[in-house]
Amino acid sequence: MRILVIGSGAREHALLLALSKDESVNELHVAPGGDGMSDLAVCHPEWQGAAIDVEDGAQITALAQALEADLVVVGPEIPLVAGVGDALREAGIAVFGPSKAAAMIEGSKAFAKDVMQAAGVATATATRIESADHIESVLDNYGPHYVIKDDGLAGGKGVVVTTHRAEAEAHARSVIAAGNPVLVESFLDGPEVSLFCFVDGETVVPLLPAQDHKRAFDHDEGPNTGGMGAYAPLPWLPEDATERIVREVCEPVAREMVARDCPYSGLLYAGLAWGADGPAVVEFNCRFGDPETQAVLALLKTPLAEVLAATAEGRLAQLPPLQWHEGAAVTVVLAAEGYPAVPRRGDVIHGLGAVDYRGESYVLHAGTKRNDSGEFEAAGGRVLNAVARGSDIEQARAKAYELIESLELAGGHYRSDIAAKAQQGEISI
Numbered sequence: 001m002r003i004l005v006i007g008s009g010a011r012e013h014a015l016l017l018a019l020s021k022d023e024s025v026n027e028l029h030v031a032p033g034g035d036g037m038s039d040l041a042v043c044h045p046e047w048q049g050a051a052i053d054v055e056d057g058a059q060i061t062a063l064a065q066a067l068e069a070d071l072v073v074v075g076p077e078i079p080l081v082a083g084v085g086d087a088l089r090e091a092g093i094a095v096f097g098p099s100k101a102a103a104m105i106e107g108s109k110a111f112a113k114d115v116m117q118a119a120g121v122a123t124a125t126a127t128r129i130e131s132a133d134h135i136e137s138v139l140d141n142y143g144p145h146y147v148i149k150d151d152g153l154a155g156g157k158g159v160v161v162t163t164h165r166a167e168a169e170a171h172a173r174s175v176i177a178a179g180n181p182v183l184v185e186s187f188l189d190g191p192e193v194s195l196f197c198f199v200d201g202e203t204v205v206p207l208l209p210a211q212d213h214k215r216a217f218d219h220d221e222g223p224n225t226g227g228m229g230a231y232a233p234l235p236w237l238p239e240d241a242t243e244r245i246v247r248e249v250c251e252p253v254a255r256e257m258v259a260r261d262c263p264y265s266g267l268l269y270a271g272l273a274w275g276a277d278g279p280a281v282v283e284f285n286c287r288f289g290d291p292e293t294q295a296v297l298a299l300l301k302t303p304l305a306e307v308l309a310a311t312a313e314g315r316l317a318q319l320p321p322l323q324w325h326e327g328a329a330v331t332v333v334l335a336a337e338g339y340p341a342v343p344r345r346g347d348v349i350h351g352l353g354a355v356d357y358r359g360e361s362y363v364l365h366a367g368t369k370r371n372d373s374g375e376f377e378a379a380g381g382r383v384l385n386a387v388a389r390g391s392d393i394e395q396a397r398a399k400a401y402e403l404i405e406s407l408e409l410a411g412g413h414y415r416s417d418i419a420a421k422a423q424q425g426e427i428s429i
């Protein structure tokens with residue numbers, strides 16, 4: 001199989017790594033990709049002499065046709081919400097990722113709420129605000145925890161959860177000033193769970209549950225980020241949790257999407273709070289989560305390409321159950337100084353050494369590039385991921401932290417408590 005992956009972060013690096021281990025794959029391409037993944041795939045940063053535009057369906061289709069790709073795997077949400085999947089499908093190319101209409105499950109939180117309401121799925125109550133004039137009166141009906149969301153694509157960073165009304169109000173005003181509506185939601189109590197499911201029409205196949213650590217600093221302090229680390233599976237989750245999430249959340253949503261004539265095909269990411277009564281949806285995303293994917297795929301034994309191709313081609317129901325490695329996986333993100341506000345770029349990374357993807361721990365590139373001297377330097381907020389698999393969380397953590405401690409990036413920072421509570425047998429939020 002010849003596969004083109006769209007994207008450039010550590011999630012795409014993890015996808016390429018998993019695909020590269022699948023014997024049915026004989027050629028891997030990535031657009032735009034990045035220098036750190038050029039050992040696994042041919043990178044296509046340009047198209048016809050200009051920087052490639054991953055939101056441009058015609059360009060991505062032309063590239064896929066030029067490469068004679070058998071399958072295109074779209075990593076990030078922005079091309080999906082822009083309709084890149086539709087352009088590829090219209091050209092007869094198999095694509096892993098939902099249509100523009102189905103990607104609205106992430107692209108519009110109001111659409112997602114409507115689907116959930118129709119499907120009878122538990123979620124927070126919400127009020128949408130389009131004018132700054134209504135912020136104060138809406139906030140009067142919420143609290144003491146305020147959940148304020150940017151009702152647009154914000155890469156996981158548009159949410160503020162606070163007990164300070166002034167902070168809630170300020171965030172709502174800044175979102176509206178930036179031209180997006182705001183969603184004010186009731187607070188869902190309970191630890192967060194990310195469950196990714198392959199979905200093909202009404203067929204839903206769950207991966208292992210994972211947990212992201214969203215705040216920038218240890219002990220869940222500091223601003224929200226795109227994710228500072230993750231682990232899988234979740235030892236504190238009840239044994240029937242995945243089955244319940246599939247039955248109570250993902251299958252009803254998949255059926256509702258079919259009923260609306262916008263069947264879902266691709267990866268449905270359910271972001272949930274596991275409360276006293278079980279799962280309630282915080283949000284849906286229309287793609288693999290970052291950095292949870294890096295941990296989840298480290299545990300997947302089943303060759304990935306066949307699952308993605310089967311989903312894209314409508315034959316997911318015919319596949320045997322997914323196979324998993326025993327144990328646990330942890331990913332820890334090394335971020336640049338200033339992340340998530342204004343990350344500093346250009347600092348050289350030391351300690352990367354030779355790449356060995358065959359071991360149980362390895363580095364994935366999130367935001368790096370090679371400089372003129374051939375060294376890797378920081379080129380984004382999240383710079384590198386240290387990923388490790390072990391017989392349990394303790395071993396996976398030890399390996400991931402040993403690896404990240406061997407890296408040097410001036411001003412770089414990482415959380416020291418990824419999966420720490422889970423290791424101690426506690427529930428982390």
Ligand code: GLY
Nearest residue numbers: 156212227289290
């Ligand atoms: N893990 C957060 C996200 O992918 O949006």
